[in-house]
Amino acid sequence: MQYFQLGDGQYGLPAYMAIHSIGGNRQFLEEAGIDWRSVQQNGWTYDEFREAIKAGVVKDASGETTRYGFVFATAGVTSKDYLSIMAKSAGLPEYFDENLKFTYTSKNFLGLLEAIREMIDDGSMPKELSSIDAGKRWNMFLTGQTMITGKGLASFENSARLNNEKIQANDGSAVADSIEAEYIALPVPTFNGADYVPTTVVDGYIALRGKKEPTEQHIHNIALAMHYLSSGSIAANYSNELFLSPITESARNAEVLEEYPRNEDNLKADQAMMDKAVAARTDIPTELAAEAIKIETEVIVPKLQALLADEITPQEMYDAVKAAAVKSFGEDGVVVD
Amino acid sequence: MNQMLTRKRRLKLESDTGWGYVFIAVALIAFSLFTAYPVINAFVISLQEYRPLGSTYVGLENFKESFTDTLFWKAVKNTVVYTLLTVPANIFISFLIAILIIPFKKRTQTIFKAVYYLPAVASGVALAVVWLWIFDPLKSGIANQIVAFFGMSNQNWLGSSATAMFSLVLMSWLSSHGTAIIIYLAALLGIDNSYYEAAEIDGATFLQKLWYIVVPFLKPTTLFLLVTGLIGSFQVFQNAYLMTGGGPDHATTMVGLLIFNNAFTYFEFGKAAAQSLVLAAIIAVISFAQFKFMGKDIEY
Structure with missing residues (x-):
């Protein structure tokens, strides 16, 4: 419920929950000697992850990389996802700490940026990473050009399975040049010795009001409509179709129209990741949040694109973000460590 | 009564x-x-800090903020660079194609006109998807296969500051000439044959006819295309939004994209409105200057 609260106000109702993770090709993970079942349950540190994705790289006789260890979509808006998903487990779970100080000025942020650059410099991620969009990274997974891809969602298991079935049936609508691939859900690594904090997405229904004050009856009716849509068999079926976890007990217990085959290990991994989900922050004022979004769009994302393209160093990006944060929130409004 | x-x-x-x-x-x-x-x-x-449930008057604050915003000036610079690289080149390309089409019979001309105009009726989003495919950053991308043929290394076309603007310019050079070609063809057909006949009697070469007859007669058309092209180029938004999102590091952030972001990402409608008025003023001044200095001997 906290994901739809601002202060004490409840402005909507949650319907389902999903974890933004990463996912690997089972065969390639095993060839690289990665104990993926252990990773699913116990997680991994950046150092372990770095070695794993190095081991996943395959080159041809001429030294050209034919398979990368890790590819994450970072083109355009997806670059925001890449950084924020990794930042959650780098000691930066939110833009603001409990004292409402901007956190991306801490040394943890610099450490994360250095790791992001290292993975490309190692050759584990493509140097053209800044242009890899969501479609391309999934295509690279299905065509065997990467061992691990991100971001990952539970539904990707089904997408890979459906493509496998098409390949087996010699169906022309299978992704061109794709190979059979079993999708293994994995948690993102932890950076800077921080705890694992998954990126949790909770979607649902929100109510907006106009200039005119709504009547009590109108508010009551809106709440009833939202409740109907976010619970029971309605929520159960669309959550099931999209491999999401319904929030309400009535939806979790409701019968669904169609059952889909699931990988038991992935189910357990999803549950393990969801168990680590943290409650949403409801104490961040909208003005602070809006200013953070502005820094994100005008400074963080553009600088990250430049960092990925090897046009600036992690230190230069860190300095630019820090300068923008100090300008917006003042010296006292940012974390200094 | x-x-x-x-x-x-x-x-x-x-x-x-x-x-x-x-x-x-x-x-x-x-x-x-x-x-x-x-x-x-x-x-x-x-003049307001715009809020859906009640705006507040802030005077010229939005204009002041825009003029002191380094990102705004970077966007203006990017827009000017994009305009300088695309508008004159596009007019030249359209003129060249029109000259190549005009000797054909009417039916063949119509086929060429339809072919060149086709991108204008296609969805901009669909075209952007095709160009994203062309600019695929990996070796399999068409653009990368072409440069590899010439022995060049793989290019991160849209993800590198060195090539992102060029990629958008190239996209403009190789598409959207349909309207200008049709306008040039109409203007070329309006030139009386007697001028060419007189020139031929005087022994004028093809290039001399082009320079002394065609170019002067097409001057009003060229001015029209220059002014409308410049207005369109200064308002460019779609390609930058769809292809690069303004990146990397704002290397392709145009004023139109910045206005869009201010309005629909940060909901700073006041600032967006102020910047759009500044953009309109810049376009008006440049258009006026074009008419003043290039339209002296043109009559409509």
């Missing part, structure tokens, strides 16, 4: 002036609703 009033109205309508007002009323109402009102409203919003 009523009869007199009706008679008066009828008389007024029967006069040329009355009917004139009726005929322009539709255009005038449409202009008032969809052009004048939004412009006036944009000016009002530009």
